[in-house]
Amino acid sequence: MPVTDSLPDAVRTSGLRKAFRVRNQAVEAVSGIDLTVAAGQIFGFLGPNGAGKTTTLRILTTLLPADAGEAFVAGADVRRRPQQVRRRIGYVGQLGGADASAAGRENLLLEGRLHGMGAGETARRADELIEAFDLGAFADRTARSYSGGQRRRLEVALGIMHHPQVLFLDEPTTGLDPQNRANLWDQLRELRRTGTTIFLTTHYLDEADQLSDRLAIIDHGRVIAEGTPAGLKRRYSGDTIDITPSLPPGRLPALERDLASGPFVRAARTSGDSIRLSVTDATQAMAAVFSLLAGRGIGIRAASLAQPSLDDVFLRETGRSLRDAGAPAGPGTATPTGEKVPA
Amino acid sequence: MTFALHTSLFFRRKLLETLRQPVWIVTGLSTPLLYLALFEPLLRSVAGRTAGLPPGEVLDVFVPGILALMAFGAGMGAGWVVIWELDSGVIERLRVTPASRLALLLGTVLRDVVMFAVPAVVVIAIAIGFGFHAHWGGLALMLLLLAALTASCSASSSALGISLKQIGSLAAVVTGVQLPLTLLSGILLPLSLGPGWLQVLGHLNPMYYAVEAARDLTAGTITTATVGIGFLVTAAAAALALCWGTRSYHQAMV
Numbered sequence: 001m002p003v004t005d006s007l008p009d010a011v012r013t014s015g016l017r018k019a020f021r022v023r024n025q026a027v028e029a030v031s032g033i034d035l036t037v038a039a040g041q042i043f044g045f046l047g048p049n050g051a052g053k054t055t056t057l058r059i060l061t062t063l064l065p066a067d068a069g070e071a072f073v074a075g076a077d078v079r080r081r082p083q084q085v086r087r088r089i090g091y092v093g094q095l096g097g098a099d100a101s102a103a104g105r106e107n108l109l110l111e112g113r114l115h116g117m118g119a120g121e122t123a124r125r126a127d128e129l130i131e132a133f134d135l136g137a138f139a140d141r142t143a144r145s146y147s148g149g150q151r152r153r154l155e156v157a158l159g160i161m162h163h164p165q166v167l168f169l170d171e172p173t174t175g176l177d178p179q180n181r182a183n184l185w186d187q188l189r190e191l192r193r194t195g196t197t198i199f200l201t202t203h204y205l206d207e208a209d210q211l212s213d214r215l216a217i218i219d220h221g222r223v224i225a226e227g228t229p230a231g232l233k234r235r236y237s238g239d240t241i242d243i244t245p246s247l248p249p250g251r252l253p254a255l256e257r258d259l260a261s262g263p264f265v266r267a268a269r270t271s272g273d274s275i276r277l278s279v280t281d282a283t284q285a286m287a288a289v290f291s292l293l294a295g296r297g298i299g300i301r302a303a304s305l306a307q308p309s310l311d312d313v314f315l316r317e318t319g320r321s322l323r324d325a326g327a328p329a330g331p332g333t334a335t336p337t338g339e340k341v342p343a
Numbered sequence: 344m345t346f347a348l349h350t351s352l353f354f355r356r357k358l359l360e361t362l363r364q365p366v367w368i369v370t371g372l373s374t375p376l377l378y379l380a381l382f383e384p385l386l387r388s389v390a391g392r393t394a395g396l397p398p399g400e401v402l403d404v405f406v407p408g409i410l411a412l413m414a415f416g417a418g419m420g421a422g423w424v425v426i427w428e429l430d431s432g433v434i435e436r437l438r439v440t441p442a443s444r445l446a447l448l449l450g451t452v453l454r455d456v457v458m459f460a461v462p463a464v465v466v467i468a469i470a471i472g473f474g475f476h477a478h479w480g481g482l483a484l485m486l487l488l489l490a491a492l493t494a495s496c497s498a499s500s501s502a503l504g505i506s507l508k509q510i511g512s513l514a515a516v517v518t519g520v521q522l523p524l525t526l527l528s529g530i531l532l533p534l535s536l537g538p539g540w541l542q543v544l545g546h547l548n549p550m551y552y553a554v555e556a557a558r559d560l561t562a563g564t565i566t567t568a569t570v571g572i573g574f575l576v577t578a579a580a581a582a583l584a585l586c587w588g589t590r591s592y593h594q595a596m597v
Contacts, residue, residue, distance in 0.1 A: 091439040095432025101360045114440040
């Protein structure tokens with residue numbers, strides 16, 4: 001279905017594709033992405049490293065031309081009206097983008113003037129952001145001297161200098177300590193409150209879960225699930241079982257394989273001393289698991305119906321865990337709380 | 344209008360960047376002054392024994408060559424900073440603003456032109472003290488010509504940096520072309536002193552025409568064909584390099 005220019009959505013894409021040539025072989029990084037992001041929300045783009053998140057973001061921010069498909073950002077066609085898109089969006093890349101040889105304030109002033117703001121307006125806005133992002137103590141020192149957290153704050157401030165309608169952030173909290181991470185989340189929520197749409201990529205499960213209003217999970221260049229974090233987890237609720245058998249850890253992988261091929265089980269993964277099963281029917285699967293373990297004389301230390309996490313959504317759709325797919329959980333990840341079932 | 348504003352913003356940014364690292368200003372001046380102090384006496388003692396190199400006018404032949412070397416050197420450093428800016432995401436960020444890509448390139452090019460012209464004037468002043476005969480009109484035109492040479496080197500260096508992406512590769516390419524380009528332009532001694540085959544090779548080098556024209560201009564012979572060809576070739580090289588550089592900025596990606 002073709003998308004049109006008049007819709008109020010912050011981002012709308014259809015059939016977006018992009019391939020790169022790697023050693024004379026075409027590797028498709030983005031394989032037909034359809035997305036709709038309503039204005040005013042925080043949209044999370046979750047996926048493992050190499051899933052195509054950054055490539056998609058680069059297409060949406062006019063950095064990279066798509067091979068096929070359409071994309072509209074803030075009402076403008078990315079391919080035909082890149083200048084309009086650039087005026088309406090802010091971008092905080094994975095590499096940062098603060099000019100280390102210039103002072104923080106100079107970075108902000110340049111950004112404002114490039115976006116067509118007058119000298120007075122730019123100076124006022126820079127003061128405002130220096131205040132809001134607590135940059136005052138070092139705003140006139142060159143950015144080379146900043147700590148990681150200070151630099152990231154400057155970079156987010158650069159991204160919103162010109163009051164963009166949509167702010168894109170690529171892995172904004174990677175490398176930040178928990179304190180700076182929590183502060184950035186607060187700042188992004190505050191931006192949403194003032195009407196800015198936020199589109200961010202992340203490979204942190206908890207970040208996607210807690211920060212985004214809606215999210216899309218991407219793997220191998222395709223969107224494999226989309227919805228609100230609660231809705232996505234609800235769709236899979238009751239479908240996850242945690243079993244802690246009384247076995248030494250060395251024997252867990254073999255048991256995991258046997259359980260994975262059992263009835264009603266979609267996928268299994270070992271985590272610590274327990275095995276987590278993604279199943280089609282929790283009651284039936286639980287009974288089957290119990291009888292298999294009883295038949296082998298393996299005791300059960302604990303068994304629970306787990307609250308599904310976004311990782312279960314990923315596991316269910318791909319057969320892999322997002323953690324195994326090269327995506328560590330963020331610092332301070334909440335472990336899913338389980339409803340204990342007597343074993 | 345917007346283009347002029349963006350160019351001046353980027354020029355100011357680049358100039359500040361340089362002024363904060365005065366070591367580059369010192370090295371920019373020390374190379375030509377060392378040539379004048381340590382190589383020129385050598386040349387002076389050879390002159391007079393060589394046809395085409397009269398003893399009294401060694402500096403008149405030598406200074407334009409040194410200035411051309413300065414023009415070349417002032418431009419060729421641009422690529423290093425571009426790679427650093429690619430790696431730190433600065434270029435990516437600027438590419439998401441409505442800024443003109445040509446303005447982005449010109450910020451660096453104009454800074455490099457200034458970083459050529461200011462030390463060049465200092466070197467000329469010192470050389471006059473040592474007996475360099477300056478023809479003012481010709482000298483002004485020569486600075487203009489060599490500024491265009493700096494611009495083509497600077498834009499090419501930026502374009503090379505963006506396409507090679509690695510400091511090591513850029514260093515290999517730049518050092519690889521630097522020596523043949525400068526030797527085959529007759530910077531230290533006019534190629535007309537050399538054998539025929541050397542002169543043929545020189546004619547394949549765009550920089551050769553700039554150096555030849557620079558020698559005519561300092562001598563005050565402004566209306567020669569050599570000067571005309573020098574300006575044509577250098578202007579064409581600068582235009583090509585600016586197109587190449589702008590194109591590279593359009594696609595710049597880590």
